[in-house]
Amino acid sequence: MNQISGQHLINGLWVGEPNGGFSSFDPERNEPLPWHFCDASTGELEAAVNAADCAFMEYRLWSAEQRAQLLEAMAEAIDALGETLTRVATRETALPEARLNGERGRTCGQLRLFARQLREPKQPAIIDLAQPDRHPLPKPDIRLDHLPLGPVAVFGASNFPLAFSAAGGDTASALAAGCPVVVKGHPAHPATTELVARAMLAAMEKVGAPRGVFNLLQGQSPRLSQDLVRAPAIQAVGFTGSFKVGQVLSQIAAGRPQPIPFFGELGSLNPQLLLPEKLEQDAEALAEQQHGSMMMGQGQFCTSPGLVLMITGAGGERYLTRLSNLIEQQGPGTMLTPGIARAYAESADQLISSEGVTLVTQGQPCTQANQSRALVASCRGDTLLANPDLLEEVFGPCTLVVTFDGREQLLQAIRTLPGQLTASVHGSEPEMQDERTLVMELAYRVGRLIANQMPTGVEVCHAMQHGGPWPASTHSQSTSVGAEAIKRFTRPLAWQNLPQSLLPQHLSDRSTTPQLRY
Numbered sequence: 001m002n003q004i005s006g007q008h009l010i011n012g013l014w015v016g017e018p019n020g021g022f023s024s025f026d027p028e029r030n031e032p033l034p035w036h037f038c039d040a041s042t043g044e045l046e047a048a049v050n051a052a053d054c055a056f057m058e059y060r061l062w063s064a065e066q067r068a069q070l071l072e073a074m075a076e077a078i079d080a081l082g083e084t085l086t087r088v089a090t091r092e093t094a095l096p097e098a099r100l101n102g103e104r105g106r107t108c109g110q111l112r113l114f115a116r117q118l119r120e121p122k123q124p125a126i127i128d129l130a131q132p133d134r135h136p137l138p139k140p141d142i143r144l145d146h147l148p149l150g151p152v153a154v155f156g157a158s159n160f161p162l163a164f165s166a167a168g169g170d171t172a173s174a175l176a177a178g179c180p181v182v183v184k185g186h187p188a189h190p191a192t193t194e195l196v197a198r199a200m201l202a203a204m205e206k207v208g209a210p211r212g213v214f215n216l217l218q219g220q221s222p223r224l225s226q227d228l229v230r231a232p233a234i235q236a237v238g239f240t241g242s243f244k245v246g247q248v249l250s251q252i253a254a255g256r257p258q259p260i261p262f263f264g265e266l267g268s269l270n271p272q273l274l275l276p277e278k279l280e281q282d283a284e285a286l287a288e289q290q291h292g293s294m295m296m297g298q299g300q301f302c303t304s305p306g307l308v309l310m311i312t313g314a315g316g317e318r319y320l321t322r323l324s325n326l327i328e329q330q331g332p333g334t335m336l337t338p339g340i341a342r343a344y345a346e347s348a349d350q351l352i353s354s355e356g357v358t359l360v361t362q363g364q365p366c367t368q369a370n371q372s373r374a375l376v377a378s379c380r381g382d383t384l385l386a387n388p389d390l391l392e393e394v395f396g397p398c399t400l401v402v403t404f405d406g407r408e409q410l411l412q413a414i415r416t417l418p419g420q421l422t423a424s425v426h427g428s429e430p431e432m433q434d435e436r437t438l439v440m441e442l443a444y445r446v447g448r449l450i451a452n453q454m455p456t457g458v459e460v461c462h463a464m465q466h467g468g469p470w471p472a473s474t475h476s477q478s479t480s481v482g483a484e485a486i487k488r489f490t491r492p493l494a495w496q497n498l499p500q501s502l503l504p505q506h507l508s509d510r511s512t513t514p515q516l517r518y
Helices: 042-059 064-093 097-119 169-177 190-207 222-230 243-255 276-294 314-328 338-352 381-386 407-416 429-434 436-443 483-489
Strands: 008-010 013-015 022-026 031-037 125-128 142-148 152-155 181-184 214-217 236-240 262-265 272-274 307-311 358-362 375-380 398-404 420-426 446-451 490-496 515-517
Touching (some): 008 190, 042 181, 042 214, 064 097, 064 190, 097 483, 152 222, 169 181, 169 236, 190 214, 222 243, 243 262, 272 276, 272 314, 272 436, 276 420, 276 429, 307 314, 314 375, 338 375, 338 398, 381 398, 398 407, 429 436, 483 490
Parallel strands (some): 181 214, 236 262, 272 307, 272 420, 307 398, 375 398, 420 446
Antiparallel strands (some): 008 214, 125 142, 142 490
């Protein structure tokens, strides 16, 4: 495809020579694709960061309306890529066309959501009016604002080549906040990333955005990622990926001469709590829901349900029987990359070889390279309590079903759970009321608690929370999805006693935006 140059986008220009770099890869056919890409050099990294830093001087002064127009133009340009984008992404990821078309819609939808948020903020500006006659001291006029932090480094995710990559939620929220972006493209889908970046550049040119407001660096070396986080002009990082890589980059961000926030989403088991009455009544239906959810994207969703918790009983036996039957019939599926396929096989083997863990069933055997085989394992509650390593995520179509002798043992296990992105509670309202202690204990382990639904899929909306206590994410107070994500890339500033002529428009007495006055 002649649209793919294999270059980097730096300050509005495509630069770099692909010689000696790396090739895109087709995981389904297990062969390189005919697209070659540059590995960003130190000089190119510095140029991209400098371009973002220079763009910040202008872009931070853009009005909310101007930023909204940029985001909408980007959404329109990405939408216009249509089937071209889908075909390229399918070849690089082995994800089905329907999934990728839906993800393109989500990507454009979240750009438009931030545009609406800029035009119609849901939270009013906070203003404390002066009280010059107050005794014993007068009260000053104080108005709370939020300033953009500066250039943001964004790392593309392997499992969402559109919604968590070049134009994904981190980029959209940073641009909405007034921050230029330097994206480190994921090497699993560099051609997809370049196509999106070309659309974003066209949108920037259409609305007259600063040339360095969006930059793309391609590469597969850990050095590039680490040096990007170390770059002095970078003021925050958005990351979605593995716990191992996220922890390394997070430590670099914290260890800089000027530490910066690292907003990392690092994975989750997304436990499913099946309450006894619901389980007895709907065992087979719950098993079918579990199967459908764990197989979405071949288990490569960050919200895939990898842990099931329930009290021993006849309902649980029926559940496990139905789930086993479904998994036995499940064919193999291609993983996103050869490395992810290997890691899944190793993690699954480690799980079923753990003491006290039983292999319940597996799906159909793999027939070609880079495939994975669905798996269900089980253990008793005392085994889980004695071996916290069983609570490590297996990234892929794998579920561990844990049965408990009673409520107290189940409560103890919930209290030992590490932080999670989500958890679901399946039960009637009266049953949830009776088990309120279990439900509330689970709430303190997650960023999103769900009733009677599976966790796969994240609604992009104003109230969404996609994050959770460590190690699900590095900042439990923030979200990487939804309108609240913009707050990550701003900091509060109080303007005190400034003349009206110097105040930002939304804080002045002339503003038509909502204000909360005291």
